[in-house]
Amino acid sequence: MSTAELADLLAQVRAGDSDAWGDLYGQYAPAIFRFCRRALPTREDAEDATTEIFMKVRQKLGMYDSSRPFTAWLYKVASNHCWDTLRRRRIRQDLETGDLETLPLEHPDPSQLEQLQMDHDSKHVRAGLAKLPDRARMALVLRYYSEMSYDEIADTLGVRRAFVGVLLLRARHQLRDVLAESGGGLQGAVARGRS
């Protein structure tokens, strides 16, 4: 869909055209569902969230600044919604992320890390992601799936920008540990001390 076509479609949705709304939904709902599927722990959560996000989009469309890419705005709405959903379920910065603060950061052995990547395909990674704490999973999805900037991630997750890098690195460590554990015998092998 070209930029002009999209602008025309959005104008029709703003004017209350149900068919245009259906077209817009049909165009973007699959992508948003896929995003939610990665950001939220279960498929049912993702289904509910997709519906709720599009209800929000319809309400908020008047606030959309057409000088910005629509998809970026859409993902911003989606990520905010997913994070709100997660934090309503449990205390934000809960104990699991509190534990992260004290987790020793050992540097990986590059060869073991590469071996880990070879041993696990996308299904393993997705399964591993589901086992991560909410904030760690969100950080990885926002960065490596939605390609958000550090500023956008900080804004969405409500953390300082300087903390985003730490968050991502910790999340990578956790994912490595989860995958190593599921792989059997690899736990701890990917990490080693380095002076």
Place this chain on the structure above:
Amino acid sequence: MSHFDEMTCLLYLEGQLDADHADGVRTHAAGCAECRGLLRALQTESVWLRESLEADDESVPARLVQAPEHGGAPWGWISALGLSAGGAYTLWSGFIEPWQAQAAQAGFTQGNLLTMLFFSGAFWKGWDAMRSLMEFLAVGTLGLVVMWLLRRHLRRTTALAVVMGALALMVALPPSAGAAERRTGDPNYSLPAGEVVHTDLIVYADSTRIDGDVEGDLIAFSRNVTVNGHIKGDIIAFSQELRVNGPVDGNVRAFVQNLQLYGTVTRNVLAWAGDVNLDQDARVNGTLTAGSGHLEMNGKLAGDLLAFTGDADINGQLGRNASIRAGHLTIGSKAEISGQATAQLRRPPDVSTGAKLGSPLDWTITKSGPETRYSSARYYVHHVLRWGASFLFGLVLLFVVPGFFFDAVKACGKTAPAIGFGILFLFAIPIAAIIVCITVVGLGVGISAMMFWAIAIYAAQVLVGAWLGEKILGEGAGAGAALGRLALGLAILRALGMLPFLGGWISFVVVIWGIGAVALAIYKNMRPQLAAAAVAV
């Protein structure tokens, strides 16, 4: 040779280092195989993560094929909250209050102020139309809750069938009869002797005179209200003066300047008034709760007396206990108190030697003033307890509504807007609530608004305290850290509040600040709906 750490390497790869720092990494990596290896591994991991995340191995579910047409989930929650209140009322009036009434008949009279003020269904009793509506809404609420819980197991058609079935069932049930007559004075209203109103009577008039009988409740919004007839329900009056000469089978709830009781009240009297006077011919079979400037009790009171008053003169008969907090208390020679009497006073009481007391009057002097307060250990214990209570409230807030809690704490950082909104809301909500209360239908809304306002005032110190703790200790991670910061902030605020002269002002500013933060947090959550409404307009 020292290597760069993994964090620095990741930030380098992600383009997050400044130019000088990035050059340093690049130069070092050119001559360091170990760091090059780490950089390569991290880079590969990034690509691997992206590819794994982008891999599409799931189809879009069928239920998402059709675009959603309706939004407004927050409004749904607001409605559900209101309906839940209806459900709570129904539970109270349908089950608990009858049980309480039986207990009262068995001799266990109502002595709990909270119960009497906020939960006693007698305040609403007799508003059958309102009650029916509330019950209907409560059933609806329960239905909605069940639907929500089962939403994943119900197909759309099934849900529709359940809703329609429930509605049909409710319509088929025999509705409870109930109505109210409304009378507006021109400018005065009078119900002549011999006339009977068979339902509730709601009167708006400059002056109201009831010589006839009312079989339901009498609800009056009037400058002067005089009741000579027989009221079989309750009297609820908002007026300058209320004079009750005739018998009342229910309760008297008076929000007036001057209450004069000459007749018999079968149940209880609750009065917020400038002056409350029970004449020697007056008789109250239940309890008397009075918040007043002056209380004169010359009649007979079968139940308990609970009074917060400037001055109290007791020269009548009390069948049970008396608990009085007053500037001064006089117990005359004709007074008879069968139960125990306790009093907190500013001055020693005057107790006539002719007074008949079941047990000696237990009275204490309440002193005020910084010099007496600060030398009392009780004062500090009291503050520690209040600190504990506010911390407990914060704990509940944090675990029940964490999102709102953090939003409101964050909003405290916007000092100027928070204080601005705080001033606005501190005064605007009570005024709006009073205006809403003037219309009978809005009475529930007005009282709810006032309760929300009171809760917001209490929550203010918690939110500002949490913000203050975070400012001092920095942002923390985890519930434990948040609670630690809350505890510290509340302790500081309580200590500041104890300062002579300044303390009161500081507490006042904290209240304004916190209320403003609550308003900002609410606004943040409501903004999408407001924007949508603006677009719709």
